[in-house]
Amino acid sequence: MGKVLVLNASYEPLNITSWRRAVVLLIKGKAEQLEHNGRFLYADVPLPTVIRLRYYVRVPYKEIPLTRRNVLERDRHTCQYCRAKNEQLTLDHVIPRSRGGGDTWENLVAACVRCNVKKGSRTPKEANMSLLTQPRRPHSSLHFEIVKYTQGNHNQEWKKYVIGI
Template sequence: MVQVLVLNASYEPLNITTWRRATVLMLKGKAESLEENPDLKIRPDKNIPTVIRLRHFIKVPYRDIPLTRKNILYRDNNCCQYCGYKGLKLSIDHILPKSRGGPDTWENVTTACLTCNIIKGNRTPEEANMILKQKPYKPLSNLSFEATKQINSGLHKEWGKYVIGWFS
């Protein structure tokens, strides 16, 4: 299934939709094509769009990214933030342990391998003499988060110039 990045009139990413829905929006005059896939065609003279821009601005309320194991692992690139291990034996570590009042927030959780998580135990990284490779942060936009996955997987590299960094 070919996916299309939908941009607001201000070039801000709004949504990811199907090529059929994008084509309907263009035929109705509600959107214009900015990027097209030269390998896929709707008709012999028309390529399938991969990025479209709406002609009129749409106001969209802010949507928060859920704090889930999958999203934390993706944010940390499926890599232990203490030793750099990449593999299946990864867990979620609370920087300030929950037993010591540590909250379930983006800034207090990170990815750790089972070995590092056991070594760290009920201590902070400083107390355990363990250094984080990357400070935990909260991604800014749910759509940018999803679009970045598509860009990093190599499916839609052309989206990169429209989806500016989703992290702070």
């Protein structure tokens, strides 16, 4: 039937759960329904797509590691210069390492080999190449999972509760 986005009492995304678990939380009064997709479990019970917990749950901050895989996930396996997908992608330093650019979330992007070679050790502006999106650190460890579930025309109602997708 689908997945449900669970928000903390403060409206920050907490996790993604099954529709069955979400319905149990609603029945027990531990959560409230914020969004539904127009489908119904029973005559007056809409199938939830976003719920919010009634009580705040403290979640320890978890740093997302800067890895090749995570950068490619953040950029949706798409070259950030020419939009090429499913090619052999490399990581490109927006400000080249030869000019002091480091390995940071804000300085690394996915790039196809052709664009990476074309850009060389220049900045995108000097190479007359523009970035599709400005690279930045993902906001939460849940970021990649939410991106996966909102691709295409699925779970579009989640986007108003999530920053940066």
